[in-house]
Amino acid sequence: MESPTNRFLNLPAMIFPVLLLFLRASAAAGIAPDTLNNGGNITDGGTLVSSGSSFTLGFFSPAGVPAKRYLGIWFTASPDAVCWVANRDTPISNTSGVGVLVVGSTGSLRLLDGSGQTAWSSNTTSSAPAVAQLLESGNLVVREQSSGKMLWQSFDHPSNTLLAGMRLGKDPQTGAEWSLTSWRAPNDPSTGDCRRVMDTRGLPDCVSWKGNAKKYRTGPWNGLWFSGVPEMVSYSELFSNQVVVRPDEIAYIFNTSADAPFSRLVLNEVGVLQRLAWDPASRVWNVFVQAPRDVCDDYAMCGAFGLCNVNTASTLFCSCVVGFSPVNPSQWSMRESGGGCRRNVPLECGNGTTTDGFRVVRGVKLPDTDNTTVDMGATLEQCRVRCLANCSCVAYAAADIRGGGDGTGCVMWKDNIVDVRYVDKGQDLYLRLAKSELANRKRTDVVKIVLPVTASLLALVAVALYLVWICKLRGRRRNKDVQKKAMVGYLTTSHELGDENLELPFVSFEDIVTATDNFSEDNMLGQGGFGKVYKGMLGEKKEVAIKRLGQGSGQGAEEFRNEVVLIAKLQHRNLVRLLGCCIRGDEKLLIYEYLPNKSLDSFIFDASRKHVLDWPTRFNIIKGIARGLLYLHQDSRLTIIHRDLKASNILLDTEMSPKISDFGMARIFGGNQQLANTTRVVGTYGYMSPEYVTSGTFSVKSDTYSFGVLLLEIVSGLKIISTQLIMDFPNLIAYKKDLHFSRHGSYGKREMRRNWWTHRLLKVIHSMKF
Ligand SMILES: *[C@@H]1O[C@H](CO)[C@@H](O)[C@H](O)[C@H]1NC(C)=O
Ligand SMILES: *[C@@H]1O[C@H](CO)[C@@H](O)[C@H](O)[C@H]1NC(C)=O
Ligand SMILES: *[C@@H]1O[C@H](CO)[C@@H](O)[C@H](O)[C@H]1NC(C)=O
Ligand SMILES: *[C@@H]1O[C@H](CO)[C@@H](O)[C@H](O)[C@H]1NC(C)=O
């Protein structure tokens, strides 16, 4: 379940670059200024602080590299969060003396090393005196003092971070570009090989590159959202997204609302883009969203004319669009789908009496628009005619969906289409096929469509009659029964457990609306990636927690099924109790027992609440979790792998007895199954076992690994991702890199880390005296 502090507030923010900064104490007493006047300077140790204190400019050294000094801007409350670095590729060595930043008389901002050599320069010139100012937005600007004319700003030269108000894009007229470039390593700000750019060929599309390989694209901007990320609309109240298209600028910009947490978009060293949100209460950065999200986000995962779908029961995510077949079927069955698909029947292209036609592929992220023809003024019908008239055109779609309906504008693909996937609220893609293919389809469609339609009509009539009957019989219980029927149908359609009769407690939507006072903000306990959690009163005095899954989150729907079907079958004092559920239309809700003490992480990592957990209590919590886990793995009727065991998923009741929650990612193992494999690695970095992260293999041992991590956390009170630990053991991404490297070289490091872990665990277990 989503406890108030779950996911959104306390999801451990693992992957962002964690630095320890060795800042020399600021020489200046009192409040540092935000402005550096003409001819003025700041030496290493001095700082500029923005007017509202949000940002600080100064000198820093990354963790473990005291010999290199960089000039940067960081978030004042969290000095690890370096948002911009001036001399990222030209650090000042500590042997060359103390660095100094000066505003030169010619209007340039220059960083000099101890010997007076220029380490970095803004390269601006001005005849009038200039000043440099650090604005509250985190932007460092150089202006002419008298006229206020802007000469230079750091927002035009991003490092690896995009802040509110910064642009990611291009100026098509001058060729100037605003892009993100990753750091080389968490403690090395020099230019890394991952980039995030705005691709302005075709429709605007944000693309991540690693070296020369395209890794991920958001999909083209459709006026409201990036085609592949419709969910961005669901959090637009917090972070509004905008794409500006003007002759001199095509750029993505985000803005944060007044009540949104401070957030930044960071491209990390491995090319993952994350929106990190600052939680001032627990003083941690939480991963709000990240991209890529899953296998289908990998660029061109399924090759030309392939279509990727993560919500399939099998692990074969790729299929071909209609009218196409795999180029190499044997490869496909081996899960290698890069070869793509080819046309079953060649296009006729207007020759003779026959012509081609179109079939619509619904609900997709539009293909890469690199080599397309775009006409924002055309209608969809004009688009169709134009595509048909041009032999190289293979597909078309609406470019702008703001007006509703089928949309306006036109984008036409030639030769082939790549990187198409299903997304909730996806768009329509019109695919060109030979007429014989279309006719072919229609004949079989008669059987495929008419028969089921007739059948379902009959069924509907039957249901209607049945309902009328029920209605007469049971009066106002009617509504509830229909809802329940819909619910049970929904839950049993695609689940692996089949349609065993589920004893599901059922709550009507109306009751939930009443219980939560129409989902009022006051009753909200927390918010996560999959929706919001409310506190409610059901019946007389029964306090419950209600998880409302966000609309339009496909993953959420899958999780919902999982969670209901699983928890409904499980009963154990150390597992959170599901009291009921509700489905109505798009609304999916889960009702849990209400646990006033929230989750474990809100105790063990909180300096002010830590003391509540004395050693016997901690020991009891550990035992409780172990019992719950043992039940999941061995003692229940099923073998269940939780896959996301972590401190924020352990809830505490009034007795401080632990209850495992959040079964959204759990998997069931059949009779003798020991091991499973997935290409969709889900879970939380830091808690996932290395073999799961690298190869997707999981078993009960994966949970045991997470349990071990949890154990360490409970005993030490340190987060697995905390900087204290990272001194000895870099984050898991670094670990992963090591593994990758050692495949070709020695296994030394991997061995070392394993031993380190074992050693650490043994030490802890020893001291526990079971
Ligand atoms: C920095 O400012 C101080 C005092 O204003 C001055 O003595 C020093 O020469 C300046 N350093 C540089 C490199 O301009
Ligand atoms: C520079 O840094 C190195 C590495 O930490 C250290 O050994 C050396 O003493 C430092 N030199 C100066 C002059 O601070
Ligand atoms: C300033 O000019 C130098 C020399 O042409 C160049 O190496 C450097 O990258 C420029 N700096 C910026 C911030 O553009
Ligand atoms: C960003 O949002 C703030 C209010 O939260 C508003 O004052 C400001 O004008 C917005 N900026 C842009 C560029 O839309």
Ligand SMILES: *[C@@H]1O[C@H](CO)[C@@H](O)[C@H](O)[C@H]1NC(C)=O
């Ligand atoms: C159209 O038909 C002619 C002759 O039948 C053939 O030479 C030509 O290649 C065809 N065009 C296309 C695009 O298939």
Ligand SMILES: *[C@@H]1O[C@H](CO)[C@@H](O)[C@H](O)[C@H]1NC(C)=O
């Ligand atoms: C666009 O065309 C270029 C040059 O022919 C090619 O390298 C690239 O792969 C094409 N892009 C797509 C998405 O097909």
Ligand SMILES: *[C@@H]1O[C@H](CO)[C@@H](O)[C@H](O)[C@H]1NC(C)=O
């Ligand atoms: C056909 O489409 C291609 C690519 O979109 C374009 O380059 C070409 O000019 C078009 N031909 C005609 C006759 O419109």
